[in-house]
Amino acid sequence: MTLQTRDSTRLIATLARYLPRGDLYRLVEPVDLVQADDPDTTIATIEKFPVKVGGL
Incomplete structure (x- = not known):
């Protein structure tokens, strides 16, 4: 099974400096995952995805 996001995914962070060096980003809102041939049915949702x- 291959899933894709229903909508674009957005991350947010408070940067201590530019260029980021180990700064933590988080999802703005949960991300729904769907199959390409059935974009109306959510198969899974990513609630948290710290990046x-x-x-290092």
Whole structure:
């Protein structure tokens, strides 16, 4: 099964500096996942997806 997002996904963060170095981003809102041939039926939802950008 291959899933795709129903709508675009947005992340938000409070950056300590530019360029990001280990700053944590989070989802603005949950992301619904659907099958390409049935975009009206949500198969799964991503509630949290913390992402660390830059740095180690």
